Amino acid sequence: MSAPGDDTVRSGAPVSHRPLGILAALPQELGDLIEAMRAESGLRTITHGQRDYHLGTFHGAPCVVTLARVGKVAAAATVSALIHAFDVEAVVFTGVAGGVGQEVRVGDIVVASELLQHDLDASPLFPRFEVPLLGVSRFSANASLASQLAAACERFIAEEGAATAARFGTREPRVHRGLIISGDQFVASAAGVQALRDALPDALAVEMEGAAIAQVCHEYGVPCAVVRTISDTADDHAPASFVAFLTEIAGTYSNAILTRFLAARGSAA
Ligand code: ADE
Numbered sequence: 001m002s003a004p005g006d007d008t009v010r011s012g013a014p015v016s017h018r019p020l021g022i023l024a025a026l027p028q029e030l031g032d033l034i035e036a037m038r039a040e041s042g043l044r045t046i047t048h049g050q051r052d053y054h055l056g057t058f059h060g061a062p063c064v065v066t067l068a069r070v071g072k073v074a075a076a077a078t079v080s081a082l083i084h085a086f087d088v089e090a091v092v093f094t095g096v097a098g099g100v101g102q103e104v105r106v107g108d109i110v111v112a113s114e115l116l117q118h119d120l121d122a123s124p125l126f127p128r129f130e131v132p133l134l135g136v137s138r139f140s141a142n143a144s145l146a147s148q149l150a151a152a153c154e155r156f157i158a159e160e161g162a163a164t165a166a167r168f169g170t171r172e173p174r175v176h177r178g179l180i181i182s183g184d185q186f187v188a189s190a191a192g193v194q195a196l197r198d199a200l201p202d203a204l205a206v207e208m209e210g211a212a213i214a215q216v217c218h219e220y221g222v223p224c225a226v227v228r229t230i231s232d233t234a235d236d237h238a239p240a241s242f243v244a245f246l247t248e249i250a251g252t253y254s255n256a257i258l259t260r261f262l263a264a265r266g267s268a269a
Contacts, residue, residue, distance in 0.1 A: 107170030
């Protein structure tokens with residue numbers, strides 16, 4: 001029998017009542033998650049450090065959902081608040097990214113296994129990309145969370161991939177897993193994306209927040225995972241492609257992925 005306050009069920013599976021932190025940079029990247037939580041449980045919204053943190057449940061799972069805004073500092077500040085003010089048990093970041101890998105196309109999905117800050121360079125004092133005094137350049141995503149996200153993406157593609165591709169005029173989406181790189185730059189030139197490929201040949205996607213979140217989570221021992229839908233290929237067409245994808249498509253992907261991810265977590269709890 002469980003003692004009062006004991007969070008361990010007899011099957012041995014730990015049951016946590018700490019919330020999951022879910023964040024995106026921009027509202028379009030969250031889809032309808034906040035509205036879905038409002039409908040399921042009602043919402044409590046707490047404003048902290050100029051951001052709104054929405055507390056509720058989705059598929060029975062307690063969540064804190066917020067918008068980080070754009071860039072590494074904004075992301076680090078927001079995830080730090082999720083950890084310290086809201087005691088999240090894990091963090092999931094969702095949003096769009098530019099494709100860097102040669103096989104990564106608009107409409108594909110990238111689930112990070114590792115994250116790196118491509119604009120961090122304290123050489124020759126420290127190796128390029130290494131976070132000084134931490135001794136790490138590549139932060140690992142939590143393997144279990146990343147697999148759960150990838151499985152949710154694969155289910156989405158199996159169930160709705162063809163219809164989604166037809167609706168948006170993209171190829172049928174593919175899921176890639178590997179390195180996501182982050183920096184305080186919107187990469188929008190053939191030369192810029194080629195320079196990233198040359199420096200980091202295994203990079204799949206570029207964005208502006210993920211590795212900052214991964215660093216803070218690493219430092220506090222909080223599991224994290226990042227899923228990104230490819231809105232552009234970081235070349236000269238990137239600004240137009242990004243805006244169109246963000247406006248018309250990003251929410252559909254986030255809804256589809258987060259619903260499946262959270263439903264599976266809810267049924268496993
Ligand atoms: N997010 C989406 N597309 C991006 C790009 N091309 N560069 C940086 N962040 C992005």
